[in-house]
Amino acid sequence: MGHTDVLVVGAGPVGLTAAVELRRRGVSCRIIDKLPARLPYAKAVGIQPRTLEIWDRMGLARAAADAAVPMRGQLTYVDGAEHLRFDMKLPPEVPYGFAALPQYETERLLEEHLARWDTRIERGVELVSFEQDADGVWNRIVTPSGGEEEVRSRFLIGCDGAHSIVRKALGLSFEGGAFPEDFMLADVEVDWSLPPGYGVRSTHRRQDAPDDVLVCIPLPGRSRYRMSMLVPPELSTAGRTADDGVAHGLEGDRPPGLEHVQAVLDRLAPEPTTAAALRWSSVFRISHRLVNRYGAGRVFVAGDAAHIHPPTGAQGMNTGIQDAVNLAWKLALAVAGTAHPRLLDSYDAERRPVGEEVVGRTVRHATAGGVQADPEDPATLILREAQLLVAYRGSPIVGPRAAGLHGPGSGDRAPDCGGLVGTVAKFPERLFDVLRGHEGHTLLLYAEDTGSFGPLAQLVVETQRLTHGQVRCCAVLGADARPDGLLGLPSRHDSRGEFRRLYAARGSTAFLIRPDGYLGLRLTAADAQRLAAYLSGVFGAPR
Numbered sequence: 114m115g116h117t118d119v120l121v122v123g124a125g126p127v128g129l130t131a132a133v134e135l136r137r138r139g140v141s142c143r144i145i146d147k148l149p150a151r152l153p154y155a156k157a158v159g160i161q162p163r164t165l166e167i168w169d170r171m172g173l174a175r176a177a178a179d180a181a182v183p184m185r186g187q188l189t190y191v192d193g194a195e196h197l198r199f200d201m202k203l204p205p206e207v208p209y210g211f212a213a214l215p216q217y218e219t220e221r222l223l224e225e226h227l228a229r230w231d232t233r234i235e236r237g238v239e240l241v242s243f244e245q246d247a248d249g250v251w252n253r254i255v256t257p258s259g260g261e262e263e264v265r266s267r268f269l270i271g272c273d274g275a276h277s278i279v280r281k282a283l284g285l286s287f288e289g290g291a292f293p294e295d296f297m298l299a300d301v302e303v304d305w306s307l308p309p310g311y312g313v314r315s316t317h318r319r320q321d322a323p324d325d326v327l328v329c330i331p332l333p334g335r336s337r338y339r340m341s342m343l344v345p346p347e348l349s350t351a352g353r354t355a356d357d358g359v360a361h362g363l364e365g366d367r368p369p370g371l372e373h374v375q376a377v378l379d380r381l382a383p384e385p386t387t388a389a390a391l392r393w394s395s396v397f398r399i400s401h402r403l404v405n406r407y408g409a410g411r412v413f414v415a416g417d418a419a420h421i422h423p424p425t426g427a428q429g430m431n432t433g434i435q436d437a438v439n440l441a442w443k444l445a446l447a448v449a450g451t452a453h454p455r456l457l458d459s460y461d462a463e464r465r466p467v468g469e470e471v472v473g474r475t476v477r478h479a480t481a482g483g484v485q486a487d488p489e490d491p492a493t494l495i496l497r498e499a500q501l502l503v504a505y506r507g508s509p510i511v512g513p514r515a516a517g518l519h520g521p522g523s524g525d526r527a528p529d530c531g532g533l534v535g536t537v538a539k540f541p542e543r544l545f546d547v548l549r550g551h552e553g554h555t556l557l558l559y560a561e562d563t564g565s566f567g568p569l570a571q572l573v574v575e576t577q578r579l580t581h582g583q584v585r586c587c588a589v590l591g592a593d594a595r596p597d598g599l600l601g602l603p604s605r606h607d608s609r610g611e612f613r614r615l616y617a618a619r620g621s622t623a624f625l626i627r628p629d630g631y632l633g634l635r636l637t638a639a640d641a642q643r644l645a646a647y648l649s650g651v652f653g654a655p656r
Contacts, residue, residue, distance in 0.1 A: 117143045118448045120252050120266040122279055124148075124234040126157065126216065127416030127433035128272030129223035133171060134441030136230035138552045140448050143264065144232065145254060147239035151224075154393055155215035155300045155339045158330050159184065159427020163500035164434050165209035166529070169545050170630060173226050174209065180218055182333050184211035185310035190383050192317055201495055206615055208529045208545060211499065213331055215300075215339070216430070240278055243269060245411050268444055269412045272437065275400070277418035283409055289402030289472070292423070295344040297369040299394040302337050303378070305386040313338075315381040327381040330427075337390075341424070342377040344369070344396050369394040399423050401476050403468055407461040413440055420468035425478040426498050428471050435503065435629075436464050442552070442628035446652065451581050453653040459510045467503055501526060505631055512634040512647050520617025522635045527626045528616070532609030533589065541608060547587065548626065554584040554633065554651075555626045558602070559618040561591040568638030569621050573602070575641050579648040584625075589618075 119135055121128045124146035132144040160181055168174040186200040201211050224234060237257035244251045252264040271279025280287065307313060310331055317325040329338040348369055371391045378388055404419045416433025440460045446452035474497075489497070496502050505511050506524035514522040521528060533542045548555060556576050560566035566588065573586050588604040589612050607613055616624065625634040625647070634647045 115143070115262060115264045117141050117264065117266050119143075119268045119270060119444060120145070120240075120250070120264055121270050121272060122146075122240045123272035123274060123277075123416075123418070124151075124220070124224070124236075125272060125274070125416065126219050126223060126430050127437050128270070129220060129227060129234075130167075130434045131270050131272060131415065131437035131441050132232060133173075133223060133227050133230075134438055135445060136227065136232050137171070138442070138445035140441075140445050142232065143235060143266075144227075145235045145238040145240065147237065149237045149257070151217055151220050153217055154298075154395065155217065155332060156298070157216045157219070157424070157427070157430035158213050158332060158339050159431070160212040160214050160219070161427065161431040161498070161500045162203060162207055162209045162211060163503065163526075164431045165212065166545070166630060167434060167438055169208070170549055171226070172549065173222060176222050176226075177214065177219070178209070178212065180222065180333065181212035181214040182331055183310050184213050184312065184331065185308075187312040187314060188307065188383070190313070190315040190381075193315075193383070195383070198311075201498075203495060203499060203501075206528060206530055206611065207499070207501065208543065213333075215332055218333075219430075240273070243279075243282060243412070245269070250411050267411065267448060270437075270440065270444075271412070271414040271418045272416050272433070274417045275402075275421045277414060279412065280404060280414050280418050283412055283414070285409070285414065286405040287402045288405070289400060289421075291398065291400040294399075295349045296341050296397045296399065297344045297348065297373065297394060298397050299340050299342075299369060299374045299388075300332065300337070300392040301340060301371070301374055301388045302335065302390040303382075303386045303388055304336060305382065305384050307383065309336075313383065315383060317381060325377075325381060327377055340374065340377075341397070342374070342381075345373055345376070348373065348396055369396065401472050403465075403472050407436075407465050407468075408457075413457075413460060415440060415464075419464075420472055422472040422475040423478070425475045428475055428498075428500070431500055432468065432471050435467070435500070438629045439464055445552070446583075451583065451652050453650055456510065456651060456653075459508060463505045463508050463510075510633065510647075510651055511631070512636070512643065515635070518617070518635075520615070521624075521632055523632055525632050527624065527630050527632050530611040530615045532607065532611045533605035534608045535603075535605055542605065544612065547605065548630070551585050553628055554580070556584050556586045557624045557626060558586065558588045559590075559607075559612065559616070559622045559624070560588060560594055561613070561618070561620050562594050566590075566594070566621065569623060571641050572623050572636070572638065572644055575645055576648065579645060580652050583652070584648075 118140045119142040121132050121144040132142050135142045165174050189197040239255045242253045249267045250269045254262050271277050313329040315327045328341045374388045401422045415436035443456050504525050512523040529545045531543050558569045576584050586602050588602050590606050621638050623636050627633045
């Protein structure tokens, strides 16, 4: 019988993210997948800027950026005529842009990153049942040889997709519906002259409604795209349903051929073009469903096991990755015995509303003509698609947001900024450089001038007393402030005033940044009691 802190079921991007986040915090885990090898399919291809920010903190962003291609925007055509050019431009302080990367490359990078902690995927291994009790979970798995093994884990995470055995065995509902159409996916090269880095959406309309559609997402390689389009009748799987009634994902015994792709291009391509070098293709079914809760007891679900929806806007995999990051740091505290007993309840409280919003938005976009058809103003739309507006305001583990506050507050994403200069190293850094490599919370103190730091000192003392030494404290100083009285804290000068501007920081202010890059609390020097209440709600009573 094997033992581990956490058993992760499913080695797609979500399961691999969960395993990396656990292992880099010293949590033992096993990650299993029933497939004998990584699938060579470019299923999920869009990488959102928020995901790259997460990978930055994990130490993976550089490798991912080197392997990906930029996504600069989308070209929309209706009945053969250009309808809209949508440029995906972000504010200059956002450190990463939109990117495209085949899912098998994403999985390769995450798997290689996980190996740094001597942890590897156990392939051909399937979870068949589990039972949980007050102290852990008994898991029964089947090995590639057909033998059975019992694994005792303290927690179990189901990242095993739309047909999740973990979700079913946990008795969770998965309400929603399915789109009647079948689609086909294909990874091909074309010889058109369209600008690189732009997605293409081309539709034919009949009586003001689209009856034919082609969507192309650029991939690494010369004029290479992942294309999706309606399936021809002879390849349709309509009427088939999986054993669990969830019609979602790759299906079909007969994959589409190059001739099927070419027929759609002949009808809908913006200019005459020839498809070549077909790498893979498949029929694809789309459902939209959301689990009724993200876990029960010591067992949790994440990614497609919790939410499935149309691929419009490349939201699914990225949302699942954020699920895994949100859950992993909380599990790490629970395994260490330093978490408040109700900390794990916040996973459902924070992530299920996000899943509900994403499912609703992608269904709306899929039926209304794409992301660009959204009525929001373009600046807000692009930030939402980048997943930079995801927030946890009102969460049971973030503090209240002050009325009339300008700048990020409790529950908001902690933005990056530049121009931070140390006392020894004189080159400017970004805030994400300062935060990178630390697995826990960071208490960031801002002092506009030398005299305004003193009142913040009590916050440092209170933090160290209440958090078992797991919170790092550091300071950002106004350009002219001296690092006097900083209690030996590492500090940076806000040489260009970017931190002050982006965080709307004035006088003396403190920001408690969670391991997932969100603000747990924004406070002033007078808020030591509020800080203590917040920390005890996350870390429990001090030892």
